[in-house]
Amino acid sequence: MSSIDTSPAPSTGRRIPRIPFWAQILLGLVLGVVLGWVARNWDVAWLGTTLTKVGEIFIQLLKLAVAPLVFFAITISITNLRNVHNAARLATRTLLWFMATSLIAVAIGLVIGLLTNPGSGTGLSPKDAGKPDTSGSWLDFLTGIIPTDVITPFTELKVLQIVFMAVVVGIAALKLGEKAAPILSLGESVLALLQKALWWIIRLAPIGSIGLIGAAVKDYGWHLIGSYATFTADIYIGCAIVLFGVYPLLLGTVAKVNPLQFFRGAWPAIQLAFVSRSSVGTMPLTQKVTERLGVPKEYASFAVPFGSTTKMDGCASIYPAIAAIFVAEFFHVDMGIKEYLLIVFVSVIGSAATAGLTGATVMLTLTLSTLGLPLEGVGLLLAIDPILDMMRTATNVAGQVVIPVLVSAKEKILDRETFDNARSFSIEDADPTVSEPAPAKTPATVS
Numbered sequence: 001m002s003s004i005d006t007s008p009a010p011s012t013g014r015r016i017p018r019i020p021f022w023a024q025i026l027l028g029l030v031l032g033v034v035l036g037w038v039a040r041n042w043d044v045a046w047l048g049t050t051l052t053k054v055g056e057i058f059i060q061l062l063k064l065a066v067a068p069l070v071f072f073a074i075t076i077s078i079t080n081l082r083n084v085h086n087a088a089r090l091a092t093r094t095l096l097w098f099m100a101t102s103l104i105a106v107a108i109g110l111v112i113g114l115l116t117n118p119g120s121g122t123g124l125s126p127k128d129a130g131k132p133d134t135s136g137s138w139l140d141f142l143t144g145i146i147p148t149d150v151i152t153p154f155t156e157l158k159v160l161q162i163v164f165m166a167v168v169v170g171i172a173a174l175k176l177g178e179k180a181a182p183i184l185s186l187g188e189s190v191l192a193l194l195q196k197a198l199w200w201i202i203r204l205a206p207i208g209s210i211g212l213i214g215a216a217v218k219d220y221g222w223h224l225i226g227s228y229a230t231f232t233a234d235i236y237i238g239c240a241i242v243l244f245g246v247y248p249l250l251l252g253t254v255a256k257v258n259p260l261q262f263f264r265g266a267w268p269a270i271q272l273a274f275v276s277r278s279s280v281g282t283m284p285l286t287q288k289v290t291e292r293l294g295v296p297k298e299y300a301s302f303a304v305p306f307g308s309t310t311k312m313d314g315c316a317s318i319y320p321a322i323a324a325i326f327v328a329e330f331f332h333v334d335m336g337i338k339e340y341l342l343i344v345f346v347s348v349i350g351s352a353a354t355a356g357l358t359g360a361t362v363m364l365t366l367t368l369s370t371l372g373l374p375l376e377g378v379g380l381l382l383a384i385d386p387i388l389d390m391m392r393t394a395t396n397v398a399g400q401v402v403i404p405v406l407v408s409a410k411e412k413i414l415d416r417e418t419f420d421n422a423r424s425f426s427i428e429d430a431d432p433t434v435s436e437p438a439p440a441k442t443p444a445t446v447s
Helices: 021-041 045-083 087-116 138-143 159-202 205-220 223-227 229-255 259-276 279-292 297-310 314-330 337-349 361-371 377-382 385-410 416-420
Strands: none
Touching: 021 045, 021 205, 021 259, 045 087, 045 159, 045 205, 045 279, 045 297, 087 229, 087 297, 087 314, 087 337, 087 385, 159 279, 159 297, 205 259, 205 385, 229 259, 229 314, 229 385, 259 279, 259 385, 259 416, 279 297, 279 385, 297 385, 314 337, 314 361, 314 377, 314 385, 337 361, 361 377, 377 385
């Protein structure tokens, strides 16, 4: 009997090539612009409504995961510090670098604003202004840190209060030791579940970008860019100087690492931040790229969650500095050295008010109220905010990766071999819930 060849027949069809995530995002941005233009110029009501709903659903899905993600991420990150020697020193140096880079960023914003006069010649009038629905003040900022109950911060998304509760629970768990082990084990499992669910949402970013960009073009059109041309250029230039100037300079001179290699490893998180406009929504990927750049996992799991809620060089430093100058010029209010110093103070100390969510309205109102500037100025800037927020958030997230790398390098716990071998990766390979095998390393210690 002759034998039968059971080997599979060679495939004659071609496999459909996988579209890289960056290309999906770019395609989504272009398609959003085109559809938004069609909806606006051809008055296609159903298309405009669809674009708005798609964008809103994407942002709502991100916000849905924010509250529990922040709580469990920060709680677990604090308890993970027990595995790092001299954890208090690491935490202190991290916060000091947060403040130092915020100071540099706000100084750049002030210089750009003073040189370009963004509030002059806009063609806008006071009738275009309007007070925001929500605003921030120092009293709200200080008293709002401590919640009145444990439910409201989660239902009303008061991120600063969630951070406060997470810090308290994390420190208490450290003090309890082994007694808290079952709760911490449950918390780690819940965090992994949240990260997996958020990862599914992240995969929808190209679709979300179609709705977000399309809705902005449909609502405001291109004439909006003309009215805010100088202001928009100022924000993008200021963020670009920090992102591609200050950060590489610090990486090269302080951390003694290759800035190009840094961007190669961190780029997936930066591009996602640009589209999602949410530092917290990008947090799992931010932590993933930070660890891939050689930062010890125990330290990265502390620095990144805290950075995602408090480290905002784009939203809390560059933006409020230029925006305050814009509003002062628009309403013909003179500012002096005292006012500029107040802007610096608010940006460095009050950056936690932005809380890693899309938009920076609370931070801007906090700045304007501190300076005594009309809050109606916020209404002037809300229309252009979606376009600005993309670059601001990309800068935020880049800074949230830079600082752990800097601190790790200075404290001699950065795995430089891992950093040098870091590569960019596709979104399909970046699931933060999938652990990568790592070679045996010495414990993360601080000399």
